[in-house]
Amino acid sequence: MKKIRLWYLYDFANSFASVVLIFYYPLMLAERGAKETWLGISSSVATAILLFTLPYLGAWSDKTGRRIYLIKISSILMVLSLFVIAFLIQELESLSFFMLYVLSFFYILFQVCFQGSYVFYSAMLRGLTTPETNMKVSGAGMGYGQLGNAISLLIMGPVIGSSLVIFGLSGKPLALFMGGLIFALISIPFFCQEETVNSSSGLSFSYREFLDKVFANRRLFYFIVGYAFLSNSIMTFQLYISLYVQKIFDFSDQFVAFIGINGLVFIVIGGFLSNKFALKLGNQETALHASALLYALCFAAFALMPTLPWLVFVVVAISGLSYGLVFSIARTVYSEISPPDEQGEFFSIYTVFERAASIIGPLVWLSTFYLLVEFGENIQYRGSVLFLVFVAFVGLHYLRKSRQYVSC
Numbered sequence: 001m002k003k004i005r006l007w008y009l010y011d012f013a014n015s016f017a018s019v020v021l022i023f024y025y026p027l028m029l030a031e032r033g034a035k036e037t038w039l040g041i042s043s044s045v046a047t048a049i050l051l052f053t054l055p056y057l058g059a060w061s062d063k064t065g066r067r068i069y070l071i072k073i074s075s076i077l078m079v080l081s082l083f084v085i086a087f088l089i090q091e092l093e094s095l096s097f098f099m100l101y102v103l104s105f106f107y108i109l110f111q112v113c114f115q116g117s118y119v120f121y122s123a124m125l126r127g128l129t130t131p132e133t134n135m136k137v138s139g140a141g142m143g144y145g146q147l148g149n150a151i152s153l154l155i156m157g158p159v160i161g162s163s164l165v166i167f168g169l170s171g172k173p174l175a176l177f178m179g180g181l182i183f184a185l186i187s188i189p190f191f192c193q194e195e196t197v198n199s200s201s202g203l204s205f206s207y208r209e210f211l212d213k214v215f216a217n218r219r220l221f222y223f224i225v226g227y228a229f230l231s232n233s234i235m236t237f238q239l240y241i242s243l244y245v246q247k248i249f250d251f252s253d254q255f256v257a258f259i260g261i262n263g264l265v266f267i268v269i270g271g272f273l274s275n276k277f278a279l280k281l282g283n284q285e286t287a288l289h290a291s292a293l294l295y296a297l298c299f300a301a302f303a304l305m306p307t308l309p310w311l312v313f314v315v316v317a318i319s320g321l322s323y324g325l326v327f328s329i330a331r332t333v334y335s336e337i338s339p340p341d342e343q344g345e346f347f348s349i350y351t352v353f354e355r356a357a358s359i360i361g362p363l364v365w366l367s368t369f370y371l372l373v374e375f376g377e378n379i380q381y382r383g384s385v386l387f388l389v390f391v392a393f394v395g396l397h398y399l400r401k402s403r404q405y406v407s408c
Helices: 001-032 038-064 068-088 097-123 134-160 171-186 188-192 207-216 216-248 253-281 284-306 309-337 340-358 361-370 378-402
Strands: none
Touching: 001 038, 001 068, 001 097, 001 134, 001 171, 001 188, 001 216, 001 253, 038 097, 038 207, 038 340, 038 361, 068 097, 068 171, 068 188, 097 340, 134 171, 134 253, 134 309, 171 188, 188 284, 188 340, 207 216, 207 340, 216 253, 216 284, 216 309, 216 340, 216 378, 253 284, 253 309, 284 309, 284 378, 309 340, 361 378
């Protein structure tokens, strides 16, 4: 089906933009003397903005059917943000407070638009599939998205290590620029498709009524609470992984890229295997719990493992496989337990809870990090990762609690 192929294409395309920011922006800040606090606070502000805007925009997309329109606006702002960050940071060897505020503004803008587009993109899933194909399409979408991440790092790794200069940009800033440009070019066919628009005009939306609906559906409520804790642990580590492997294992920029590619390859495999994995275990939620447990054990391994490069590759591969399974299966389960005519509205809260890692996760990470300051940097980083095991298990508890309401 053409619409499904175009849906896959957008996930593949936007990966080129998101992965360069995730991997290289923290490194560029660290290289110029900025503290990790700037990254955590920026992510927290982005999530706070999403909390107050996404439910309304999700409800508007349900009412009008204009999901692609909102994705288009978000994507344009994402590309512009990457371009501005790249050109601003290129010539700077250190960052003043003013420049940190400016860079943080565009980082926040990118995150708000990226997470927002994910809401409208995910809300399209149920309209493109049947109950029999939902899991398969969701998993394939995850797979193609992570394939885009892997290909992007394969391209950008040699770029940042070369003397290539384009428009005065080189190294990591050039990677940001290229990521935005490739995203813009590949996503054009997705935006050229016709969109079915409803004739409805006007929108009566109440945050209180929306939250009342969420709280009243106990199965859905406990699911998103559990998912929030689980994604807190996973996405917080994703936020700091490039710094972690450099600090603990003394990896070069090139080796960090290889680690990233290794993980992404197995995320792709996990996404494509999610449907078979769920069928093998006989239930989607059982498969979600099993893959989440595996990821939690990977956190323990990251925190306690010796500094052996080959072992890092093995654990990253296993965690990548778990990541692909967790996020593709969770999206499928949520799309099926949320109201069919309010997918945009309910995926808005799903995304906000998922990205709550951007507020709670970094704060937990930084708190643990500074509490262990007397023990040295090695223990600080390892202790921060070890605490994420506890966060992941809290998430598993609430996911299991959600399943108790399956007949409600």
